[in-house]
Amino acid sequence: MSKIKFLSLGKQPITNNFLIEQNPINEFFYDLNIVYDENTNVVSLENFVPPERMFNETYAHRASMSITMRESNKLLSENITKRFNPKSVLEIGSNDGIFLKNFPNIKRVGVEPCKNLADITNGVNIETYDNFWDLGLSKKINKIHGKFDLVYSANTISHIHDLNDALQSVNLILNDDGVFILEDPSLLEVIKNTSYDQFYDEHAYVFSVLGLNNLLEKTELEIFDIEKLTTHGGSNRVFIKKVRSNKKISDNVSKIINEELNMGMNKFETYQKFAQNVINSKNETIKIFTELRNNNAKIIGYGATYKSSTILNYCGLDTKFIDYFTDTTENKQGKFTPGTHIPILKPADGIDSKINYVFLGAWNFKKEIFNKEKKFIERGGKFISHVPFPQII
Ligand code: DWN
Numbered sequence: 001m002s003k004i005k006f007l008s009l010g011k012q013p014i015t016n017n018f019l020i021e022q023n024p025i026n027e028f029f030y031d032l033n034i035v036y037d038e039n040t041n042v043v044s045l046e047n048f049v050p051p052e053r054m055f056n057e058t059y060a061h062r063a064s065m066s067i068t069m070r071e072s073n074k075l076l077s078e079n080i081t082k083r084f085n086p087k088s089v090l091e092i093g094s095n096d097g098i099f100l101k102n103f104p105n106i107k108r109v110g111v112e113p114c115k116n117l118a119d120i121t122n123g124v125n126i127e128t129y130d131n132f133w134d135l136g137l138s139k140k141i142n143k144i145h146g147k148f149d150l151v152y153s154a155n156t157i158s159h160i161h162d163l164n165d166a167l168q169s170v171n172l173i174l175n176d177d178g179v180f181i182l183e184d185p186s187l188l189e190v191i192k193n194t195s196y197d198q199f200y201d202e203h204a205y206v207f208s209v210l211g212l213n214n215l216l217e218k219t220e221l222e223i224f225d226i227e228k229l230t231t232h233g234g235s236n237r238v239f240i241k242k243v244r245s246n247k248k249i250s251d252n253v254s255k256i257i258n259e260e261l262n263m264g265m266n267k268f269e270t271y272q273k274f275a276q277n278v279i280n281s282k283n284e285t286i287k288i289f290t291e292l293r294n295n296n297a298k299i300i301g302y303g304a305t306y307k308s309s310t311i312l313n314y315c316g317l318d319t320k321f322i323d324y325f326t327d328t329t330e331n332k333q334g335k336f337t338p339g340t341h342i343p344i345l346k347p348a349d350g351i352d353s354k355i356n357y358v359f360l361g362a363w364n365f366k367k368e369i370f371n372k373e374k375k376f377i378e379r380g381g382k383f384i385s386h387v388p389f390p391q392i393i
Pocket of ligand 1: 061065066067155202203232302303304305306307308326327328329362364365366369372
């Protein structure tokens with residue numbers, strides 16, 4: 001057996017299942033186990049959750065909700081135009097159009113299976129297919145729109161179960177000298193920071209470059225450059241081309257693969273050690289919350305992220321520990337966190353003078369949040385984060 005389990009994160013709910021009732025009767029849970037494939041070095045969930053349960057017309061996450069993401073998408077679009085000057089762009093997982101809206105003057109097409117989000121971009125003249133990305137859809141888009149100079153996909157390929165199909169479908173739609181840019185959380189950063197909350201139902205895979213490179217070997221595609229990003233707590237932006245295209249392969253590729261090899265990411269023991277760090281992190285997190293609550297601290301959460309669902313459910317952090325969350329996403333407000341049933345309020349109803357501690361569900365936006373919450377910090381308010389280790393900041 002080439003896939004070996006190294007981590008069990010317990011019973012977990014669907015992270016997009018923001019609840020209308022605090023105590024629903026039939027909430028769906030599954031076992032969140034993580035496995036390492038010795039043949040390909042790919043890390044994935046042991047059991048995939050059916051896509052329709054996760055990605056549908058109730059999808060809450062709106063990428064445009066953070067200034068950081070809006071600005072980084074704008075900058076990326078400018079850089080792409082300077083470097084590759086594409087005449088056409090296809091985005092797989094176009095969410096609310098945060099990326100595509102920066103390309104008003106070229107052919108642009110979105111693919112977004114969550115109909116509520118596809119409706120937003122269709123509404124602003126960005127033609128968007130509300131389907132899952134697969135070979136059938138790629139052929140259909142190719143027939144209608146032709147091939148594309150740029151295929152972009154951020155935080156989506158890692159959500160697709162059949163990677164071979166997803167990559168073949170990209171190969172089909174990409175021009176011979178086109179560029180496929182893929183962005184997903186970096187497994188190296190997850191290991192370094194014990195940020196185990198990157199594992200949840202939607203993240204079928206958390207990629208190392210090593211693993212991705214091995215998967216691409218079965219295709220006509222190859223990596224020619226990589227940029228390390230700070231977004232989502234550390235991601236890789238991977239530039240991929242057709243093998244027959246003569247774009248130069250940057251030294252960054254072998255540099256990052258070597259860095260991963262030096263971290264032992266091709267060895268099962270590395271993942272066993274990571275699993276032990278996760279257990280230690282859980283124990284320490286529970287200790288922090290218990291001590292604070294025993295001293296009557298008032299604790300709320302900031303950013304009801306999909307990620308935080310893993311921590312809350314794994315550590316058993318429910319309304320006994322956290323009074324409520326605040327989140328800027330309208331679709332989440334007035335609802336309750338999946339599995340742990342903590343109320344979610346709008347930020348305006350959030351940090352009042354009684355709050356002493358704020359748990360960073362959106363720890364990946366720490367800088368933006370600290371900037372916004374200067375008043376709270378000035379009056380001695382503290383944040384709790386589990387990354388890179390459980391601590392009060
Ligand atoms: O891959 C995925 C990523 C990109 O987005 C998806 N599978 C689902 C989702 O995951 P997430 O919820 O962990 O993503 P974010 O981008 O970390 O979510 C941030 C959340 O925090 C948003 O709901 C907005 C909220 N927020 C807030 O309430 N106040 C964010 C900021 C910066 C704030 O100041």
